[in-house]
Amino acid sequence: MTVVSLNKARKARAKAADKAQAAENRVAFGRTKAEKVQAKSEATRAARRLDDKRLEP
Numbered sequence: 001m002t003v004v005s006l007n008k009a010r011k012a013r014a015k016a017a018d019k020a021q022a023a024e025n026r027v028a029f030g031r032t033k034a035e036k037v038q039a040k041s042e043a044t045r046a047a048r049r050l051d052d053k054r055l056e057p
Helices: 006-029 033-052
Strands: none
16 A cells, blocks of 8 residues: 655646646747737638638528
8 A cells, every 4th residue: 555645646736737737828829929910810811711602692
């Protein structure tokens, strides 16, 4: 039977959650302004193409 320090387990779980949050933040906020502008223009162009193909009754 092994003894597990609950405090260490809690801290390890919190550290893992913090690392996951940091990875998400790097993806969301770690882009240059040029990359953000390009992504926004691609999204608007795709939305415009979709609207152009819509059939009006």
